[in-house]
Amino acid sequence: MVEDLVLDTAIRDWILIPLSVVMVLIGILRYFVSKLMRSSPTPDSKMVKEGQVVIRATNLKAGANFIPPKSFRARRFYFSTEVWFL
Known part of the structure; x- marks a missing residue:
């Protein structure tokens, strides 16, 4: 075996x-x-937040013709307030 x-x-x-x-x-x-x-070094959270706000505002500007004027004004006001930049 x-x-x-x-x-x-x-x-x-x-x-x-x-x-x-x-x-x-x-x-x-x-x-x-x-x-x-x-x-890689972790990015600063404030800079990341500001970058995202800029991207979202750019997207809002690009798509402004596709949403109602009232919605556009509300979103523009939202992005232009001081809260985002603190």
Whole structure:
């Protein structure tokens, strides 16, 4: 019949265990290196908010002909108030 595969203890102790430890450490190192390389500075929330307001106001200007004049005035007033720029 089929004989069982017996692993020598010296091979297990000097080859397989250190190889497994090294592979785990390399995986951890790759994770942190990739995390450091892809990290970008977080943008300031005020600047992001202002940029979004500008984009929304531009979209309002582009689509002004497709909404009623009353709606356009209300939205224009909303974007021109001081609340957005605080």
